[in-house]
Amino acid sequence: MKELPGKPVSPDLTPTKARQLLGSEGLPEKGGEPAGLLKQTASWLFEHSTFNGHPRFLGYITSSPTPIGALADLLAAAVNPNVGGWQLSPIASEIERQTIRWIAELIGYPTDCGGLLVSGGNMANFVGFLAARKAKAGWNIREKGLR
Structure with a gap:
């Protein structure tokens, strides 16, 4: 994160170069070792992505990533809550309900209004x-x- 302001906003990458990075091998017959796969994928993502959190990124409406947001995504992905029904994810459903209530309060709506994320x-x-x-x-x- 500290290095981000000094890096380019987007990589000098074409679709052809990106495909060459991934290679053209078919589906592997056996799974690979997860640590190596994660290390390689992280390297590709950090070296060859457009950084919408960059101070000079002015395009589109994508919000900037934050460390706390990444941690929240990690927690959510670990549980993978299905908030389609309370029984499927009781606490995630209540967190959503509380968040809607807080947003309503913030913008002056009645706190018993409905909503969903x-x-x-x-x-x-x-x-x-x-x-x-x-x-x-x-x-x-x-x-x-x-x-």
């Missing part, structure tokens, strides 16, 4: 579309379907 912009747009469709329909789409 989604995976990104596409899913947010899809959920917004479903909410608009439900509001406009005037009937229970789940029970009566689309007309």
Whole structure:
């Protein structure tokens, strides 16, 4: 992280060069040793990625990575919670509920409002579309379907 400001924002890499790094071997017949695979993958990622956390990165809307965010991702990946139902991930569901309540408080909404965290912009747009469709329909789409 300390070295990031002195590095280029993006690598001098073409699709051809990237493919050459990976090689053209077929699917291995046997699995490899995990430590070596992780070391090689980390090397490729750190040497050949565009760094959206770079101080001179001004493109797109991707948020910058942070050390605490990386640790939070590690924790979430270790448990892999399915927040589609409370029984599947009780504490993760409650963390999501508390986060929604805090966001509501921050922006002046009632703290008993509903909400959910989604995976990104596409899913947010899809959920917004479903909410608009439900509001406009005037009937229970789940029970009566689309007309």
